């Protein structure tokens with residue numbers, strides 16, 4: 407099998423796994439990071455070192471990071487947290503139709519509780535223009551929540567520009583940066599963003615750990631989802647999972663160190679893939695052609711039955727829709743439909759995503775299989 411589904415999850419880097427192991431057993435620093443005795447201290451120091459490593463990837467103050475169980479929780483904490491805390495100031499939220507389910511479903515949940523939500527419709531290329539956001543502002547808008555890079559089509563939103571608009575209006579801005587961390591430069595000392603969600607497992611760290619950046623100047627206020635022992639500045643109670651946190655820290659440290667070279671390599675792999683497919687009749691790229699990351703391509707095969715393509719590409723692991731919504735065979739991507747793609751064409755669209763272990767030989771093999779299928783099955 408050739409793995410081309412890195413946007414869904416990535417394997418843990420061996421260096422990360424090795425570092426995590428030390429924090430699991432009696433031979434290592436297994437203590438509770440909150441304990442005041444000698445077993446707690448090394449765990450606490452490791453947690454704080456990891457916080458600095460993670461924050462450093464997007465140039466934030468380490469004390470602004472709250473550990474969570476992943477981006478689903480970070481998105482929930484950001485949006486529900488702001489909604490509850492600021493509900494007397496206003497009850498209007500702006501987001502887009504192409505967000506991840508962990509944003510869309512939270513918004514729907516809040517609508518059932520008296521909030522109003524504007525779901526912006528993207529352009530045909532999947533872009534949310536800053537003016538669309540500005541035009542949706544109301545006096546009672548308390549929050550804008552948008553993703554930096556779309557997980558299904560890989561397009562990049564101009565969050566820097568949108569952040570300036572929200573800050574001018576005194577509206578909080580939350581960004582889901584799961585798919586952009588390690589792929590794009592992010593500078594939170596310069597960009598006026600209030601809340602940002604991260605996940606470790608898309609960046610060769612462990613599953614089940616993530617973080618929420620909460621700006622402290624001006625301070626974004628949140629109501630917590632969990633109540634308990636008051637860890638993480640009372641915003642996320644629960645014993646800190648030292649090994650997971652250390653894993654995320656190491657993964658982000660490696661990403662920062664290796665990012666420039668890695669991205670050049672990935673861009674050339676993506677080019678190699680797309681250049682060999684783009685001229686095939688009926689094959690199209692979904693989403694903006696240039697405003698995109700070098701790791702995700704969403705392709706549409708208009709002339710090949712899905713069943714046939716899936717049969718022919720059995721040895722490739724790629725995504726037929728976002729993995730999180732997979733399982734329901736007939737449900738087509740809400741992202742592609744929001745961009746105006748007809749249901750049948752959305753159904754014939756697939757996401758290929760590349761990562762640290764992808765090789766040129768794998769790309770060529772994948773291209774060969776696709777070309778073969780196209781030759782034999784095309785109608």
Ligand code: PMP
Nearest residue numbers: 476477478506557582584585605
């Ligand atoms: N947001 C985006 C853009 C994602 O791609 C994902 C993962 N599919 C999530 C949020 C959820 O992240 P996690 O798996 O860490 O809960």
